[in-house]
Amino acid sequence: MTELAPRLSAAHRKALPLLASGVPEPSVVGYLDLLDPAPVPAPNRAQALWSRRWGAAFYANLQSMRRRLMDVNGSPRDRLRPAPGETVLDLGCGPGDITRQLADAVTSSGLVVGVDLSAEMLTRAVRDASAGNIAFFRGDATRLPFSDGMFDAVCCSAMFQLLPDPFAALDAMTRVLAPGGRVFILTTHRGRGLAERLSCALVGRLSGARMFAPSAIPDALAERGYRDIDQRFTGMLQTVVAVR
Numbered sequence: 001m002t003e004l005a006p007r008l009s010a011a012h013r014k015a016l017p018l019l020a021s022g023v024p025e026p027s028v029v030g031y032l033d034l035l036d037p038a039p040v041p042a043p044n045r046a047q048a049l050w051s052r053r054w055g056a057a058f059y060a061n062l063q064s065m066r067r068r069l070m071d072v073n074g075s076p077r078d079r080l081r082p083a084p085g086e087t088v089l090d091l092g093c094g095p096g097d098i099t100r101q102l103a104d105a106v107t108s109s110g111l112v113v114g115v116d117l118s119a120e121m122l123t124r125a126v127r128d129a130s131a132g133n134i135a136f137f138r139g140d141a142t143r144l145p146f147s148d149g150m151f152d153a154v155c156c157s158a159m160f161q162l163l164p165d166p167f168a169a170l171d172a173m174t175r176v177l178a179p180g181g182r183v184f185i186l187t188t189h190r191g192r193g194l195a196e197r198l199s200c201a202l203v204g205r206l207s208g209a210r211m212f213a214p215s216a217i218p219d220a221l222a223e224r225g226y227r228d229i230d231q232r233f234t235g236m237l238q239t240v241v242a243v244r
């Protein structure tokens, strides 16, 4: 990695010490690629969309709708409250809109690391992020390349429902979070009333995305020793914050 350092941005140089020992040398393509360049097969229709160039462009254009949905129950920045100087992981960062908001909050003394599986999403994220405190990596949420306890907070917005094994990602997030660190998860749920349950089932069927039982995420957090679990529902979405 020492030979790599001179070719990196200041933010990537700051992020290198977070990597676990034995992680292979990444390739530098604006973001640091820690995965095989061969395309990763998408586990469902929704992830297939986010892996395509037009899908990533379409997602970036959904910004205002997405922001409205998230802001009903507080944005990731409001709920996670990143402080200046903190190190924050934005998992499944997509085109990096939330990454940039988190980077504003941690200021130049902090660092936000955005990780995503999709090269197309990361290409957009790198293009739109000029801040010196953001480092993007291509990696898999279930096999995070970072050492234990490196992050003060982890944001995971709209990714859990796409994963074949979301609880493996929760284990990985927990491992890299420092004791007392905060986690924010925005994802889907199965609905509570009958009408909500029917529309959630339809969306799940059409998109292939997982719809979680309403107690599944808080229960999984409690099993992993999290406290101060705060869950809120907005339509088909839920947000959950908790402290490790």
Ligand SMILES: C[S@@+](CC[C@H](N)C(=O)[O-])C[C@H]1O[C@@H](n2cnc3c(N)ncnc32)[C@H](O)[C@@H]1O
Pocket: 047, 050, 051, 066, 091, 092, 093, 094, 095, 096, 097, 098, 115, 116, 117, 118, 121, 139, 140, 141, 142, 156, 157, 158, 159, 162, 163
């Ligand atoms: C719906 S987008 C959400 C983007 C962003 N977090 C937001 O809320 O705007 C979901 C993102 O999760 C990424 N993703 C899916 N599976 C992943 C995995 N196993 N590891 C890392 N990222 C993944 C997708 O590529 C996509 O960019």
